[in-house]
Amino acid sequence: xxxxxxxxxxxxxxxxxxxxxxxxxxxxxxxxxxxxxxxxxxxxxxxxxxxxxxxxxxxxxxxxxxxxxxxxxxxxxxxxxxxxxxxxxxxxxxxxxxxxxxxxxxxxxxxx
Amino acid sequence: xxxxxxxxxxxxxxxxxxxxxxxxxxxxxxxxxxxxxxxxxxxxxxxxxxxxxxxxxxxxxxxxxxxxxxxxxxxxxxxxxxxxxxxxxxxxxxxxxxxxxxxxxxxxxxxx
Numbered sequence: 001x002x003x004x005x006x007x008x009x010x011x012x013x014x015x016x017x018x019x020x021x022x023x024x025x026x027x028x029x030x031x032x033x034x035x036x037x038x039x040x041x042x043x044x045x046x047x048x049x050x051x052x053x054x055x056x057x058x059x060x061x062x063x064x065x066x067x068x069x070x071x072x073x074x075x076x077x078x079x080x081x082x083x084x085x086x087x088x089x090x091x092x093x094x095x096x097x098x099x100x101x102x103x104x105x106x107x108x109x110x111x112x
Numbered sequence: 113x114x115x116x117x118x119x120x121x122x123x124x125x126x127x128x129x130x131x132x133x134x135x136x137x138x139x140x141x142x143x144x145x146x147x148x149x150x151x152x153x154x155x156x157x158x159x160x161x162x163x164x165x166x167x168x169x170x171x172x173x174x175x176x177x178x179x180x181x182x183x184x185x186x187x188x189x190x191x192x193x194x195x196x197x198x199x200x201x202x203x204x205x206x207x208x209x210x211x212x213x214x215x216x217x218x219x220x221x222x223x224x
Contacts, residue, residue, distance in 0.1 A: 009152070036213075044213075099168070102147070102154045104152065104154035
């Protein structure tokens with residue numbers, strides 16, 4: 001069965017620290033990959049997506065992610081986090097024209 | 113454009129009651145899905161649809177029914193509510209073929 005694993009359930013960082021959130025998936029064939037963010041009290045917003053091409057994708061708010069096919073991974077990175085990045089982050093995977101499933105999320109808390 | 117509209121925003125049910133969560137989108141998206149969000153569990157897929165008249169089960173379909181008679185609407189029915197169905201429910205739609213999900217604002221359901 002398809003699955004998405006996010007390794008870090010809760011991450012605490014100080015402002016200006018670098019961030020990397022892990023995401024691995026179990027899904028055969030060509031996949032579409034997403035990172036979504038949910039700020040407190042809000043619904044999910046798309047951070048970035050990968051469909052094909054350059055495996056290093058850039059999203060909004062300075063986030064980027066790298067697709068490594070051989071490792072079935074799509075890790076999210078940001079060189080320098082801000083207090084406003086405090087949120088929950090979700091990795092999601094789907095195949096073309098099929099359902100999209102999510103990981104359990106990572107709560108990120110940035111200390112000012 | 114309204115995007116994805118969910119109603120109601122809040123609902124309290126007693127065990128055994130039935131209700132329908134409404135979801136409508138005005139973007140002419142072929143694909144729609146329902147997720148439930150619970151603390152520490154991420155978003156879990158309940159049911160999804162790849163077009164009018166076509167639905168399929170997701171990760172946690174038990175206790176829920178769906179139908180897709182039109183492209184715009186994708187209601188989620190709870191036939192006999194249980195406390196385990198207390199959750200926040202999100203409806204999403206997408207164009208398919210390498211496009212991201214668009215989420216509604218969610219319905220917070222409490223079953224007592």
